[in-house]
Amino acid sequence: MPEDADRDEPVRVNFRFRRELAQKIEGNLASFCYQCGACVGDCPATTYSSGFNPREIMLKVLYGLEDELLGSESVLWQCTNCYNCHERCPQEVKPVEVIISLKNMLAARGIYPEVVSKIIGTFETTGRTVRITSAIDRQRAKFGLPPLPPVPMDEVRILLEPDTGTDEEE
Amino acid sequence: MKRFAFFPGCLIPARYPAMEFAIRQVLPRLGIEIVDLEGSSCCPDPIYFKSKDKLSWLAVAARNLSLAEDLGLDVVTNCSGCTATLSEAIHLLEDDILKKKVNDRLGRIGREYKGTTRVRHIATVVRDEVGYERVRESVVRPLEGLKVAIHYGCHLLKPSKIMQVDNPDNPQVMERLVEALGATAIRHRNWYLCCGKACQTEDIPMNMMHDLLTTVKAAETDILGMICPTCFSQFDYGQMKISKKFDEVFDIPPVYYFQLLAFAQGIPYEKLGFDSQRFKPECLLRF
Ligand code: SF4
Numbered sequence: 001m002p003e004d005a006d007r008d009e010p011v012r013v014n015f016r017f018r019r020e021l022a023q024k025i026e027g028n029l030a031s032f033c034y035q036c037g038a039c040v041g042d043c044p045a046t047t048y049s050s051g052f053n054p055r056e057i058m059l060k061v062l063y064g065l066e067d068e069l070l071g072s073e074s075v076l077w078q079c080t081n082c083y084n085c086h087e088r089c090p091q092e093v094k095p096v097e098v099i100i101s102l103k104n105m106l107a108a109r110g111i112y113p114e115v116v117s118k119i120i121g122t123f124e125t126t127g128r129t130v131r132i133t134s135a136i137d138r139q140r141a142k143f144g145l146p147p148l149p150p151v152p153m154d155e156v157r158i159l160l161e162p163d164t165g166t167d168e169e170e
Numbered sequence: 171m172k173r174f175a176f177f178p179g180c181l182i183p184a185r186y187p188a189m190e191f192a193i194r195q196v197l198p199r200l201g202i203e204i205v206d207l208e209g210s211s212c213c214p215d216p217i218y219f220k221s222k223d224k225l226s227w228l229a230v231a232a233r234n235l236s237l238a239e240d241l242g243l244d245v246v247t248n249c250s251g252c253t254a255t256l257s258e259a260i261h262l263l264e265d266d267i268l269k270k271k272v273n274d275r276l277g278r279i280g281r282e283y284k285g286t287t288r289v290r291h292i293a294t295v296v297r298d299e300v301g302y303e304r305v306r307e308s309v310v311r312p313l314e315g316l317k318v319a320i321h322y323g324c325h326l327l328k329p330s331k332i333m334q335v336d337n338p339d340n341p342q343v344m345e346r347l348v349e350a351l352g353a354t355a356i357r358h359r360n361w362y363l364c365c366g367k368a369c370q371t372e373d374i375p376m377n378m379m380h381d382l383l384t385t386v387k388a389a390e391t392d393i394l395g396m397i398c399p400t401c402f403s404q405f406d407y408g409q410m411k412i413s414k415k416f417d418e419v420f421d422i423p424p425v426y427y428f429q430l431l432a433f434a435q436g437i438p439y440e441k442l443g444f445d446s447q448r449f450k451p452e453c454l455l456r457f
């Protein structure tokens with residue numbers, strides 16, 4: 001519940017936030033969350049961090065607590081992407097996928113940790129997540145392996161361009 | 171010979187060519203032929219690029235899959251991350267609306283995703299197409315008495331409905347594959363724990379790895395059997411960092427399963443790149 005919610009005040013849901021999230025692939029799945037907590041027990045980020053709890057994150061999504069979810073120090077980056085919550089949820093909410101969709105919203109606002117933006121940058125310029133250097137090809141040659149072929153980036157770049165339609169992110 | 175389109179991904183060919191070498195050595199001996207998937211890119215990775223833009227991530231994955239469709243072959247992967255991305259893409263693209271969106275993008279480069287290919291991780295290909303018995307028969311150097319702790323990692327098994335590899339709560343494939351080499355597979359107490367590599371904070375992965383290494387150590391095994399190159403980097407380079415930070419001795423050599431298989435099939439230790447590991451599995455030299 002929002003911290004400043006007065007007991008007599010009705011809860012206000014930020015539907016604009018939820019509509020934006022719903023446009024991401026599988027972003028809308030939190031709507032099926034009935035807050036049972038089955039996703040919590042096997043969540044390593046919950047075990048190792050007091051600030052992280054996938055059930056609570058789903059609740060904040062349901063309320064649309066944008067400021068708490070999408071701040072620059074967002075707790076979302078603590079998720080280890082282990083997929084245990086996806087495995088355990090009886091409602092097929094796929095909490096980890098909702099979290100990734102929320103990260104897409106962070107990205108749209110230009111907020112992500114340096115290590116994340118670095119790897120994304122490598123992918124967007126080379127088509128791989130590891131930069132290919134002559135040292136790598138020398139290592140490969142030791143095992144009789146050919147140099148790594150370049151990725152056809154002309155094709156990949158065209159695929160990365162956003163759609164012109166109306167249903168993409170605003 | 172059963173043929174597959176080989177999707178090597180980024181991490182193994184770039185950082186761990188010894189793993190790729192081993193795969194290319196062992197598969198023909200098991201009756202599996204692999205055809206290189208020309209023009210493929212990063213799968214793309216299911217952690218970083220996916221967290222920027224799921225739709226673009228899906229479009230690039232669909233392009234990779236369409237390359238295999240052109241060859242009329244199923245895809246074999248060697249990395250749990252690639253397996254996760256490509257399997258999930260196939261799952262998501264069963265949705266007609268999403269498939270149309272993605273095909274609109276692929277149309278820009280004259281490609282189409284049809285949905286005619288499957289993705290199989292190399293371990294499941296060996297289990298299902300070759301069988302444990304034939305793996306056993308291919309061994310010329312049985313690893314009798316070698317104790318191998320097993321680390322599955324997360325993405326090979328979960329989400330199980332999409333990955334369709336094994337029961338995530340009681341998987342068998344790694345144990346059976348290790349036993350086919352004559353070695354003893356051991357499930358350490360924290361076998362289920364994630365390696366933490368895909369977590370973007372400092373402390374959580376450190377503490378997780380510390381707990382993981384503590385139970386691996388308590389199991390008193392010779393090596394740690396790995397199936398995922400990302401987990402491998404956590405247990406090789408990462409293990410060194412944990413030892414320093416916690417001022418404790420952790421020195422279990424991680425070994426990628428297909429290098430172990432290659433060794434058991436008779437490929438000399440020196441040829442398998444073990445010397446470039448931070449923790450070298452010198453215990454294998456007794457075989
Ligand atoms: S397991 Fe599913 S339904 Fe239950 S709290 Fe977690 S996300 Fe919600």
Ligand code: SF4
Nearest residue numbers: 043079080082083085
């Ligand atoms: S994927 Fe993230 S939220 Fe889900 S169980 Fe793992 S760490 Fe927790």
